[in-house]
Amino acid sequence: MEMIPLLLFTMLCSGSQALDDGYQLEVQPVVWAQEGLCVFVPCTFKYPQDSQSSTYGYWYRLSRKPYNQKEELVASNNYWNSPSTKGRFQLVGNPEDGKCSLLITDVQNSDQGMYYFRVENGESVQYSYTKSTVFLEVTDLMKPxxxxxxxxxxxxxxxxxxxxxxxxxxxxxxxxxxxxxxxxxxxxxxxxxxxxxxxxxxxxxxxxxxxxxxxxxxxxxxxxxxxxxLDVAYAPEDLSVTISIENGTVLQTLQNANTLRVLQGQSLQLRCVAHSIPPTRLSWTQGPLPQSPVLPSELGLLLIPRIQPDQEGEYTCQAQNQLGSQQVSVTIHVCCENGLGPRHPPSFWVSTAPERLYAAVAWPVDGLSLLCADTPTPCSCESQGSWTLVLMVIRGTLMGTGFLLTYGLTWVYYSR
The missing domain is CATH 2.60.40.10 (Immunoglobulins)
Structure with missing residues (x-):
């Protein structure tokens, strides 16, 4: 196959016409055909018509092997010479009128190669147009x-x-x-x-x-x-909401109504995803439907930077197309630090139902960890008095002292 580019270059430079003592043939030097399809090669020729005998045309294929110059007859209007191509190659047109077009059906990879035309008319005209050859390049199979x-x-x-x-x-x-x-x-x-x-x-x-x-x-x-x-249109389905905070930590992924408790000042990302054909139009609203205004969002992503207590409430994502709609809601409660000392990075807690608390928020205060758990304590931003803080510190100190006393007595008992 390394010789094909050089061969094509030589053919294109030499032209597609050959003129020798009145013999002339016009044909494309290179023809491309797709495997399995059909290709038509237009061809016309001239020759000295001095005989009254019948004119016969022949198309030959040269061997692709350099050491084997055997020629194979592929098409002819002389039915005494039977070609070996089983009718896939046809000489189209009457050679007596100078027509020599070639039609190839069901092209195969083995058809790739060099072809030339020959004319015979009695004893005086027997000429091969080897200076005007055709190279057939077979390309890969194409699908509809x-x-x-x-x-x-x-x-x-x-x-x-x-x-x-x-x-x-x-x-x-x-x-x-x-x-x-x-x-x-x-x-x-x-x-x-x-x-x-x-x-x-x-x-x-x-x-x-x-x-x-x-x-x-x-x-x-x-x-x-x-x-x-086939992609048949259907209404939105598999609607889900993923909630994450500013550092990318995913707080919750939900498909049904749920409750989420977050800390004041946190930035939230609520991403809504649904599947449908045609594509779903996603929108966010705050408050009960259908009176709630639509919140600005892009591709189902709602951003709430540094959330404040006045922003808590019910947020609903609605997915809708021409065949139907689906929605899912999340209720967000905002918790404040309640004046328990300097701001420290708190941990957050999430409730999957208003009746039950799965985690808690803890604020370090002077070496003590104040933990709220077990019950869904309402979030509030009202400042607590100093007596509340003093009582909480005293309670924690007493609990610590009791633990140390119990540990000491136990150690003394077993050390005797």
Missing amino acids: DIYILEPLWPNRWGTVNCVFNATFDHCPAPSFSWAGPVLSTIRSHVSTHQPSVLKIAPQPQDQRINLTCRVRFTPQGRIFEKTVR
Whole structure:
């Protein structure tokens, strides 16, 4: 194959005409054909017509092996010479009129190579046009394309087109056929005048089923096919909300109504995701539907920077398209530090239901950790008095002293 580029360059530089004592032939020096398809090579020639004998034309293929110069007859109008190509090569036109076009059907990889034309007319005209050869380059197999120009709606008629991008001049017209489960019902119809056009009325259960278009040029020829999966329109489903804070930590992923408790000043990201065909329009609202105003969001992402107590409440994400809608809500409660000393990075706690608390918020205060747990204590930003703080510190000190006393007595008892 390394010799092919040099061979093509030599042919293109020498031109496609050969003139020798009245012999002349015009043909393309290089022809490309796709495997399994058909190719037409236009050709005309001239020769000295001094004899009344019949004119015969012959197309020969040269061996692709450099050490073997054997020539193979592939097409002729002389039926006494039977070519070995079984009718796939045809000499098109009458050589007596200077016509020498070549038609090749069901092109195969083994057809690639160099071809030349020869004319015979009695004893005086026997000439091979070896200066005007044709090189046939066979390319890879191509598949048809299936186009669905608009969404397929359940129980509505839609159009599916099968397109095969190839040139069919002087070649057999392609035949189209369809295959797939949707064709076994009355919900499909193939156009009589355009078999490449299919009308279908899919149902929701036809989602992701296979549909195949097949193309064939001859009854015994190669079959070209393409398979796609149908995308039938459906209402939004699998709606979920992921809630995270500014550092990317995911607090919760939910698909049903839920409650979330966060610390005042934290920045939240609420991302809403749903699946549907056609794509879902996502929107966020605050407060009960449908009177609530729509919040500014992009692609289902709602940002709440440095949340404050007046921003707590119910947030609802709604997914909607032409076939239906789905929504999910989250109730956010904002907790404050309640004047328990200097600000320290607190841990947060999340409640999956108003009746139960799964975690807690802890603030370090002078070496002590004040922990709120067990019950859903309401969040409040009202400052607590100093007596509350003193009592909490005393209580913690007493508990620590009791622990140390118990530990000391136990150690003395077992050390005796």
